[in-house]
Amino acid sequence: MPEPASTFGAGIDSIYYIILWITGAIFVLVETALIVFIIRYRHREGRVAAYSHGNKKAEIVWTVIPFILVLFIVYASNDIWLEVKRADQGGAAPADALPLRVVAKQFEWNVTYPGPDGELDTADDFVKRNQLHVPIGRAVRIDLGSEDVIHSFFLPDFRVKQDAVPGMTIPVWFEATRTGEFPLACAELCGLGHYRMRASLTVHEAADFDLWQSQEIAASGSPTGASEIDTERANEAEISEGEESA
Amino acid sequence: MSTTQLLAPNVTAQHWADPSHPDDRPFIRRYIFSTDHKTIGNQFMFMSLFFLLVGGALAMMIRWQLGWPGQPMPGGGVLPETMAPGGILLPEFYNSLVTMHGTFMIFFAIMPLLVGMFGNWLIPLHVGASDMAFPRLNMMSFWSAVPAGFIMLASFVVEGGAAGAGWTAYPPLSAVPEYSGVSTGQQLWCVSLIILGFSSLMGAVNYITTIVNMRAPGMTWMRMPLPIWSLFITAILILLAIPILAGAAIMLLFDQTIGTTFFLPEAGGQPLLWQHLFWYFGHPEVYILILPAMGVASEVIANGSRKPIFGYPAMVGAIVAIAFLGWIVWGHHMFQSGMNPLLGSSFMLSTMIIAVPSAIKVFNWLGTIWRGDIHFHTPMLNALAFVGMFVIGGLSGVFMASTPVDIYIHDTYFIVAHLHYVLFGGSLFAIFAGIYFWFPKFFGRMLSPTLGKIHFALTFVFYNLVFFPMHNLGLGGMMRRIYDPNQYGFLEPLQPMNTFVSVFALALGVSQLVFFFNILWSLWRGEKAPENPWRSNSLEWSLASPPPHGNFEAMPAVYRGPYEYSYPGRGEDFWLQGEPPDGGAVHAPTGGAPVGEGVPQ
C-alpha cells in the first residue's frame, strides 16, 4: 500500500494491520496444524485411527474464540468507518471544508471549483477536466456525481474510494497531509475506456493553492467561460492527462 | 402415479432395479433424454466441464493481455477483427472476456458441477431412493441448462459482441447500449440467465422433495451424509435466491428492450436497486457455490482419514447457520456504493459473524484428520487442498468485511484474489476431489491415480503462484477489470508481478489438460472399478459400479450414520450404512443392502 496522504489514511491502515496480525496468526496456526497432522497421522502399517465423534469442549472453544475476535474487529473497524464517513454528522464534511464538485462521465472526471468566494454554484466557479487540485491541511468536501454510468472515485494514496452513481450526489471528504501529485483512478467498470479513466490530484501548500486558483481564473478570461465542458461522446474522447477543457 | 403413492409414504412406491430384466431402454432414452439421475449427473458433468474449458480459455486471454499488454496473442490471429485485430485484444473485447469468464465459471461451470452433477449423482443414492422424486422434471432441468449455456456462448458472435458490463451487470452500463457498445449480447446475457434460473429451480424442487420425502428407512436427518445436508440447504438457497435474480434480470431486460427505467436515473429509476436485488441473490449464490463443496470435502476427508467426521451436529449446524446468515449480509458488496454508511456498519457485523460457522467447519476438518490414519488418495489430496485454500479465502474475506479496509481494497485485485481462493481453491478443489472420488461409481472405471496426482501437484503449485500474488497487486492499488494497468504510473511497477502471474496462469491452464485427458482416457481405458474402491460407508458403495437403473433391488435400510470409520473391535475400518448390525458379511450383497424387519417391501 502506498504511504497514506490523508488524515484518516493511517487509521485505515492501522485496522488493516490489526486484521493482518489476527488473520496471519490464525493462518499460521491452522495451516501448521494441517501440515503437522497430515505428516503425523499419515497412513503407516498398523496405524489405527481413533474412533471419536468429536469433543464438545473443544468445539465450544473454537466457536467462542473466533466470535470474540470478529466482534473485536467489528468494534475496531466501526470507529474508523464512522470517522471516515462522518456518520455522526450525517455524512457532512467538516464545516470549513473546501467545497468541490466532481462529476464523472465516460471517461473523464470534471471538477468544479468554487472560485475565490469559496461557494459552489456562483458566478466565479470554474471547471477543470481530469485535474483535481486541493490545498494541504484543509478538509475538502466533494459532491460526487455521474452523468452516465457508475464510476468509482479512487484515490489510492488517500484511502478514498466512492462509487459515483448517476442520479445521486454522494458526499466524499478528505484532508491531505502531504503535498505532491497523486493518481485519481476509476475503480468501477464503466465501459471500454474504463482502464484509461484517470486523472491527477495535486496537493498544494495553502498559499500555492490560492495562487493556482487565481492563475486559472486569469487564464480562462472570464470566470464562467471556463466552465463549458466539451460534450464530445465519451467513446471518442481523446483524454490526455492535464488537458484543459475547451 | 398410483393410489399407493398418494396415500402411503412416498418411499414405498418406487421402481427398484430388477436384475431379472435387462435394461432395454433405447439409446436415446438411456443416454440423451434419460430420466435416470445418474445419467443426468453424468450429463451435467460433461456440460459443466465443457464450460469450465470455455471459462478457462477466456481467463487465459485475460491473463495474456495483463501479462503482455498490447502484444499480439499467440494464435490470436484466428479471432475476428472485432475482437482482436492482428491478435491484439481490443478493450471492448477485454470487457467481454472479463464478464463472460465470470459468468461461465459461476453459472455454467462451478454451479452445475456442484449442484447439477453432485446433486444428481448423490442425492437419490445417498438417501436410498430409486431416483429423484420427479425424474422427468430432472431431465428438463438439464435440457434447459444446455440451451442457456449455448445462448450465452452464442452472444460472442452477435453484432456488438458478448455482454461487457461485468458478471454483476451493473446498470446503467448494462442497460444502455450507447454506454457499453453492447446491445444484443447484454440482452442474451439476461435471457440465458433467466432460462438457467428455470433449470436451477426445477433441480431445487426435485432435491428438496427427494431429500424430505424419499429417505430410506433408518436414514434419519442426522444420519444423512454431509453432501446431502449441504445440497439440501443449497437447494433451499437456490429456491429462494434464483427468483430474485430472475425478477431483476427481467426488469433489466425490460430496461434494455422496451424502454422502462427501473434502473435508469433519467425517469427516477435506481441504479442501486439493481445492486440490492443482485446481491440479495448474489450472496446466497456465493454459498450455493461453496456449501456443496464443503459437503463433498467432508465426505472425502472422513474417508481419507478413516475417522468419523469430527462434530457432525456442529457441521450440520454450521451449514444451516451460514445459509441463514447469508441472507442478511448482501450489503457488504456495496460498502462503497453510496449506501447509507450506518447500514454498512450493520452489514459488517452480520458478515463478520459468518466467520464463526466457517471457522467451526475448518476446525472440525482439522479435528477429523487429527489422530486419523490418513490415506493420500487423489480425492483426499484435493480435499486437503480445499481446506488449506478455503482457510486463506476465508481469512482474506475478513479484510473486505471490515468497512474501512474495504474502502481501499474494494474493486481491486485483492477481491479477485479472495474470490478465486474461495471459488477455485475452495469449490474447484472440492469438485476435483468429488470427481476423483465418485467417477468410478458412475462410469465403472477408476481415474488414473498417477495422472491424478500429477494433476493435483501441478494445479496446487501453479494455483498458488497465480492467485497469491494477486493479494499484493490489490494492495498495490491495482483495480479490477482494467485492460491495461500501465495507463497508470503507480501501477507500472506492478507489471513484472502481472507477468509472473500470467506465466503461471498459462501453466495452470495447461495443467488442467492432464485432468481432461485423464477423464477421457479413463472412460475407456481406466482400471475397472470395484463396488467400493475407497472402502467408504454410504449406500451407493454397496452397489455395482455403475449402479443399475433403479439403483437398489429393494428398499435399502439404514442402520447407522455415514462416518462409522475405524469402529473399535471390527476387523474392517469402515462400516456400510446399510449393513445390519448383526449381519456377519462385511460387504453387503451386490444390488442393495438387506432389509430389516418391519420395513415395507
Add this chain to the structure above:
Amino acid sequence: MSEAAAIHAHAPRPMEGIRVYNVKLGMWVFLLSEVMFFSGLIGAYIILRFANPEQWAAPGEVLNVTLTAFNTFMLICSSVTMVKAFAAIEHGDQAGLKRWLLATIVLGAAFVGIQVFEYIKLAEHGFVPMASQYAADGGGPLYGSTFYTMTGFHGAHVTIGVLCLIFTLVKALRGHYTEEYYSGVEIMGLYWHFVDLVWIILFTIVYLI
C-alpha cells in the same frame, strides 16, 4: 452422545417424510420460490415508489379501480369453485368435478380477458410501460413500468393456470381422477389459490394504496 446407541438400533422404522405426497410437497416448494419472485417485484416497487412518490397518481385517477375490483371478485369466486371441484372429487363426484373445473376455467379466462381489455384502454390513454412514451394524465413512467410488470407477470401466471386447468379438465373428462386418486386436482388447486392470493396483495398495493 446418543450416536453409539443409534449405531446399535435395530430394524429401522420406515421413514415417512413429512406425510405429504411428493407432487404436493413439490408444489409447495415451488410456490415458495414464486413467493420470492413476487416479493422481489413488490420490493422493487416499494423502493421505487418511496423514492419517486410524485410519479404515482392517486388511486383511481389513472387506473380503473371499479372494473378491477369486479375482476378481483371474479378471481376470488374462481378460488371458491376450485375448492368445490376438489371437494367433489374427494367424494368421487365426477360430474361435480367437471362442472366446477369448467366454472373455474371460465372465471379465470374472464379475468385474463378483462385485464387485457383494461390494458388496451389504459394504453389508449397513454398509460404505457415505456418511459419515453408515457402520457397518462397523472403519474409518471415508473408508475406504468411497475404496473405492467407486476400485473403482467401475475396475468401470465393466471394464463398458465387456465391452460393447466383445461389440461386437468380434459383428464377429468377421461375419468382420470377418482375418489382415491386426485393429486392432480389438489396441486392445481394449490397453485390456483396462490395466484389468487398474490392478486389480492397486488390489487391492494397497486390499485388501492
